[in-house]
Amino acid sequence: MPQKIKDRKLTLFALTWPIFIELFLHMLMGSADTIMLSQYSDHSVAAVGVANQILNVLIVMFGFIATGTIVLITQNIGANNNKSALEISQISIAANLILSIAVGLIVIIFSESMLKMMNLPADLLPEANYYLRLVGGLCFIQALIMTIGAVLKSYGFTKDTMYITIGMNILHIFGNYIFIYGPFGLPVLGVEGVAFSTVASRFIGLIVISYLLVKRISFEQKFRQVFKLPVSHLKNLLKIGVPSAGEHLSYNGSQIVITIFITMIGAEALTTKVYAQNLMMFIFLFSLAISQGNQILIGQMAGAREYDRAYKRCINTLYWAIGMSTAIAVVFSISTDFLFGIFTSNPEILQIGATILLLTVILEPGRAFNLVIISALRATGDVKFPVYMGILSMWGISVPLAYLLGIHFELGLAGIWVAFIADEWLRGILMLIRWRSKVWVNKGFILQSQKAVS
Template identity: 25%
Template sequence: MLPRLRARLPLLGTVWRLSLPVIVSNLLISLVNVVDIFMVGRLGPLEIAAVGMATSVRMLVLIGIMSVTAGSIALAAQAYGARDARALSHVARQSLSLTVLLALLLSVVGWLLAEPLLRILNSGGDPQAAALGAAYLRILFLGTVLLALNLVINSLMQGAGDTVTPLYITAGANVLNILFNYLFMFGPGPLPALGVAGAAVGTLIARFIASVIGLVILYSGRNPVHILPGSYRPDWGMFRDILAIGVPSGLQGVARNGAQVFLLGIVTSTAAGTYGAAALAIGLQIESLAFMPGLAISVAATSLVGQALGSWDPEEARRRGDTAIVLGVLVMSLAAVPIFALAPQILHLFDPSAHPTVIAAGTSYLRINALFLPLLAVAMVTNGTLRGAGDTRPGLVGTVIGRCLIVVPLAHLLALTLDFGVVGVWWALCVGTTIQALWVALRWRGTRWQGVALRKTALYRRHLGGLSERVQRRFLQEVRTPLMACLGASEAVEEAGVRYTLPEGRGAAFVRFREGTFEVAEGREHLPHPSSAAAPKRPKAAAYAHD
């Protein structure tokens, strides 16, 4: 056990180095949200209510954009792992094209529905709050393209293993966001004081600058993602691949947030009432800080697993994924200790004047959920490993089963029927976390995700898809795996076949596909044995079963 752990230490360091900038980026985003609320608070309670309601509606937009970013990071990682600069550039261009089209659609829908949605959310409240929120939202919806571009550019870089540049972009955007928000909200000097609308204008300008900087970097050739000359015309096959990976990730957020609404209703029906709802809200805010390392390690896992599969090394992909899961469990287990030990003190820190019921319910929430943070780490990071393979449906299914089909009815049974109160809801949440973790872990322990990754490649779409499974396995084991194992080798899919270029001028190999089989037309000497030999035994990590 000790030698195995010692052998994993360099990889643990790699995962952590990729994760740390993502953690800092998330902290900066949280910080700018806090500063925004602080500045809006200087305007008055109606303005705070308006921004709060508008933020709930904006979450729907972010879920839509995630349908692109989740697919982009996975496909960018695989193209980068294949060392195919043209494929990576194509993924980048198509991700940007799809982002613009989707963002324009969301802008139009959001503009039309902003006021009706806020009226529903503000039912019984001051109509002025809905009006202020609608004005704020409509300005933001005008800049949906900018927000979406900013997010997808960061995702492309993260997929290629660069998490530092997105950190710099995020840090710069957040500083500008705070600066412009202040200028346009309060109007010092000759500038007009736009109030809540000024916060939206400031955010828009900051996102515009960040998007321009991101695009300049992608075109500069100084980033692992380099956009080469080519067309932005929609490639519907690539769009389908991006959305096939991303839409389940987006729907996960819908299922999770939808279940949360039902749970809130159950909590307020217990003896704790609205105090229980307050405890849940504060508990989720505190817990979100513990989530940050897990989410960051999940992003690193997506990048590392995707890159290993791009160079077609499933065993290395599994080793990287396992290491990321171990690191996630270790980090979130450490985070659980102070949360469990200092739960009442942490709650008082967030709400010094909290009601005793809020403190009691919040303490039980934090302590019960702290016990299950390691399992939550398994669920979160394993989702990231599977995302690297483009296999996002198991995460969605696990969320629907765990959160919607198990947690909600179990919470009702424990909290209301059996009269355990809010503690019953907390335990139901932990049961759901356990089910989600087991579901995705079982998928990761198998090999079906390798087949999912293979079917997302241009190589499969153009050539391997027409071959039998036996011939596919033979090609992968005899040709692709040994050639891509050469450090610096690259793969380029062409109309007639696939070309492998070896590093340091060592030559190249070209494989042609026809009549249900393949032949090595050039570079046979680079293979460990002739491809015409009898088909070898099936490799233990290569069961490419179809879903």
């Protein structure tokens, strides 16, 4: 039987720093594609950027099970229900395997149609289509890595997923070097090589993380018996995961619409957006990492009914996330020329990028509210409110305001970034009000099941 989180006396810092490094390396893997492809072709950067935006939407379809996995396992551990925690681990892995295979088949069949819906320029379509079909068609690899990683994190083994990510990054960057630069007379494959490198490094990562799962956690049932486990576990996964997926799908869907707006502005604007978002990922990295560590602890506290501790933990975490994200955004804004110079020497892109990173100083504190508090609400079982408010703000504020400012008033990317700011801050304030109201108390799935039995 795996050792309980609370018995291992893990603190927020102990949970967060490996997650931080893991997320940093995940983002570095994506940025490595962008940086290395930028030496090959700006058009290739745009093609892969649009393909990845579609993949981000599709990944949400199986990412919601991983989200529910962390909530349910941590709540069960907090309530000392170790048998249920193990059963949930098995069900989540099996469910995501089946779902992600189906998603992969859809991508293979409809990849070109998806890219055309994005209003992608015709000269970018062949490269984007190849990348989307290969990486998206084999998305079950990423789905399993996500789910197994969620299980390991729930038990406090955040270092394991960190080490896996380090290895995957080394392999991926080496593969990119081989296929983009063609050393020793090897053929230069560009986007095709990046796609193959991505899939190969993930496949090796899947083998290693599967080994660690078996080593760390002793399953009482074999995986072939997964269909005999309680159906209630799958229902609870869906109760948490489906609304959470709705929030992510809404966000990514709105981003796709806004990307279509950006294609109306021009190819330089689209490329600038890809470069800017690669840089911004490193700005909100701390908030994202600390929100995930915070979620694990609050899920455990909710399962143990330690609501006052959970409330204070979230507020303290929020202060740290806001402070760090703001400080990093300021540093990035000051270093605009150097940072964008890593990707390109195009003066138009450099000029637009400077404005975007300046606006990011206002954007990122608002994003910190959402990352930290939404994950905390989800950990307690309060999953619907963030979805309703997210859909309202993204489609009622972000999308129409992006068109109004960016296209109608011809403010370009700067106008679209102002729309992002309005969306993040509105949702962030609403999430803070929700957390302070303590409506989330007694929404935990463990507590609800105990009431049902009594």
